[in-house]
Amino acid sequence: MPKTPDYFKGKTIVITGAGSGIGLATAKIFGREGANVLCADVNEQAANQAARAVDEAGGTGAAVFADVTQRADIKKMIGAAIEKFGQVHFLFNSAGSAIRRAKFLEIDDELWDKTYDLNVKGTFYGMQEVIPHMLEKGFGVIVNVASTAAKGGGPAKSPHYASSKGAVNTLTMGAAREFADQGIRILSVSPAIVDTAFQDINEEGMFDAAVANVPSKRAGRADEIGELVQFLCSDACEFMVADTVMVTGGGGYR
Ligand SMILES: NC(=O)c1ccc[n+]([C@@H]2O[C@H](COP(=O)([O-])OP(=O)(O)OC[C@H]3O[C@@H](n4cnc5c(N)ncnc54)[C@H](O)[C@@H]3O)[C@@H](O)[C@H]2O)c1
Numbered sequence: 001m002p003k004t005p006d007y008f009k010g011k012t013i014v015i016t017g018a019g020s021g022i023g024l025a026t027a028k029i030f031g032r033e034g035a036n037v038l039c040a041d042v043n044e045q046a047a048n049q050a051a052r053a054v055d056e057a058g059g060t061g062a063a064v065f066a067d068v069t070q071r072a073d074i075k076k077m078i079g080a081a082i083e084k085f086g087q088v089h090f091l092f093n094s095a096g097s098a099i100r101r102a103k104f105l106e107i108d109d110e111l112w113d114k115t116y117d118l119n120v121k122g123t124f125y126g127m128q129e130v131i132p133h134m135l136e137k138g139f140g141v142i143v144n145v146a147s148t149a150a151k152g153g154g155p156a157k158s159p160h161y162a163s164s165k166g167a168v169n170t171l172t173m174g175a176a177r178e179f180a181d182q183g184i185r186i187l188s189v190s191p192a193i194v195d196t197a198f199q200d201i202n203e204e205g206m207f208d209a210a211v212a213n214v215p216s217k218r219a220g221r222a223d224e225i226g227e228l229v230q231f232l233c234s235d236a237c238e239f240m241v242a243d244t245v246m247v248t249g250g251g252g253y254r
Pocket residue numbers: 016017018019020021022023040041042043046066067068069093094095096097098118145146147148190191192193194195196197198199
């Protein structure tokens with residue numbers, strides 16, 4: 001929770017991948033607190049639905065098509081938020097996927113490139129396009145999404161994805177430390193298994209096996225990650241900079 005009541009009221013967040021899962025849950029949570037939420041997604045219909053859900057939750061939603069692998073789309077997305085709401089206070093880079101499961105020797109160039117374009121370039125573009133605006137305003141918080149996979153390496157199911165999330169963590173640290181004394185905080189969150197459409201690519205039994213490995217014996221919920229994102233964006237603990245926050249149900253990942 002923020003230290004200041006109504007902290008998010010009238011402030012603006014841009015969320016990529018807002019059409020589903022963690023992005024959608026976060027959009028609704030910011031809506032609940034009266035924020036302006038620009039919902040961006042490559043699935044335009046889902047982005048529109050997310051914007052309506054923000055309105056229903058009590059905020060002001062708007063939607064934009066954006067493929068985070070395309071710099072021009074990200075430029076337009078940030079421009080649209082500034083035009084509509086005047087300022088971007090927060091960016092949540094949630095769009096991401098493992099694309100498909102693969103053992104190490106099964107990763108081909110296409111899977112590698114798609115994974116890195118989505119998870120790494122998408123995050124890089126978002127940060128690079130919004131930071132000049134945040135510098136101008138002297139304020140901004142960016143939250144990226146990594147994964148516990150970055151620690152475990154994703155053996156025999158997603159080393160391409162795990163390593164791309166490692167890159168997200170490293171990029172987060174580098175940018176965060178460069179701008180930390182200029183009013184900008186950049187962090188990442190590292191969830192273990194969360195029950196969203198992300199899991200649709202799993203082979204049979206993979207989800208249950210992963211959950212069985214979690215000490216809490218359940219998957220995380222998208223809204224639990226969304227509440228954390230809101231805490232990180234708030235004024236509750238502004239000394240949090242650059243690091244990733246693990247959300248694991250107790251660990252058990254590998
Ligand atoms: N669910 C998990 O277990 C889990 C665990 C750790 C990290 N993550 C990360 O959390 C983030 C959110 O995942 P989720 O679980 O909400 O998945 P999700 O599949 O429910 O949502 C992902 C959203 O991203 C959008 N998207 C995909 N490609 C896009 C692109 N090129 N441009 C814009 N939008 C695009 C999709 O349309 C979808 O709406 C991802 O970065 C994922 O890697 C998820």
